[in-house]
Amino acid sequence: MANTDTGAAPTITIPVIDISGYIQGSAPQTAHIATQLAQACRSPGFFQIVGHDVPASLRARLLSQTAQFYALPAETKAALHRGLSANGARGYEALGTEVLEGSYTDQKEGFMFGRDLPPGRFLQGPNLWPAESVCPGFRATMEEYFTAVRGLSVKMFRLLALSLGLEEGYFDGFVDSRDSVSMCRIHRYPAVTPEMASKSRGAGAHSDFGAMTLLIQDDIGGLEVFHRPSGTWNPVPYVDNAYIVNIGDMMEQWTNGRYMSTLHRVISPVSDHDRYSVVFFNEGLLDQVIDCIPTCVKPGEAPMHKPLTVEAHLRKRYGDSYGENNTREIQSEA
Numbered sequence: 001m002a003n004t005d006t007g008a009a010p011t012i013t014i015p016v017i018d019i020s021g022y023i024q025g026s027a028p029q030t031a032h033i034a035t036q037l038a039q040a041c042r043s044p045g046f047f048q049i050v051g052h053d054v055p056a057s058l059r060a061r062l063l064s065q066t067a068q069f070y071a072l073p074a075e076t077k078a079a080l081h082r083g084l085s086a087n088g089a090r091g092y093e094a095l096g097t098e099v100l101e102g103s104y105t106d107q108k109e110g111f112m113f114g115r116d117l118p119p120g121r122f123l124q125g126p127n128l129w130p131a132e133s134v135c136p137g138f139r140a141t142m143e144e145y146f147t148a149v150r151g152l153s154v155k156m157f158r159l160l161a162l163s164l165g166l167e168e169g170y171f172d173g174f175v176d177s178r179d180s181v182s183m184c185r186i187h188r189y190p191a192v193t194p195e196m197a198s199k200s201r202g203a204g205a206h207s208d209f210g211a212m213t214l215l216i217q218d219d220i221g222g223l224e225v226f227h228r229p230s231g232t233w234n235p236v237p238y239v240d241n242a243y244i245v246n247i248g249d250m251m252e253q254w255t256n257g258r259y260m261s262t263l264h265r266v267i268s269p270v271s272d273h274d275r276y277s278v279v280f281f282n283e284g285l286l287d288q289v290i291d292c293i294p295t296c297v298k299p300g301e302a303p304m305h306k307p308l309t310v311e312a313h314l315r316k317r318y319g320d321s322y323g324e325n326n327t328r329e330i331q332s333e334a
């Protein structure tokens, strides 16, 4: 694959969409935003939003708490390893655990949390947290942020529904039910030397397999999106206070390929600073059947995929043998 290391000019630009008109309830602006969204979701499947309602002060606290967490001693973080959580889906993941792309070991560490539910269905369970005395304010900030970003994601799915010519609440049950799976993951990408950067990735090339992802990257940048026709990697520039939004494999399938799930990767920062990012995945309502959305198939055209439930899609992607305390399969997640 060609990449930006060659210094080639980017072949795609990632649109920046101001959604404040929707947040404020303006009908004409909402229609315009939905049109911009439809274009961006078709290609490149990535865009950034500004004018959202998650306060900048909360995002700043989130990033400083993330740094505080990663500065904890290795053994304190290891005691929170996600292998110790009910479904293997909450807690800490050490540097070099994931291999998303061939021979590159991902140079990142992560910590995942979601809705605090009793252990039960697939990917559900209580979160793991460091003791308050060890990481003061961390849990409260992460919980406050989770509520805020989950609220924003419900709004983004409403806009997505409008962009597909559907009724605004079409995805509400999918994203906003008790059994809707959503997961937040904070990341640290340690700074590397130019020599190390050529042999490693922050995160190897992958596509996200849920429905829609909302991501904060810090001002170091490093996220790149693949443009298939030209075989080039294109940076997603840092935009102050923005969310990077991308379509995942489940939504690509649900829309019969109309909306695109695009390969992306993170280049380890060649810098004297670590890079931090916070990602919010919407995996959706476990019992929802993903069956071609009616507005996404022309008369006479056949849907490209057989209907299947979200849980079946996720189990397939996480690995058929996924089970309690089996943490291997989950590592294939983006």
Ligand SMILES: O=C(O)CCC(=O)C(=O)O
Pocket (backbone or CB within 6 Å): 187, 203, 208, 215, 216, 217, 223, 264, 265, 266, 277, 278, 279, 334
């Ligand atoms: O950290 C980033 O900027 C991107 C992470 C990512 O793509 C993922 O976790 O799926």
Ligand SMILES: [Fe+2]
Pocket (backbone or CB within 6 Å): 206, 207, 208, 264, 334
């Ligand atoms: Fe990703």
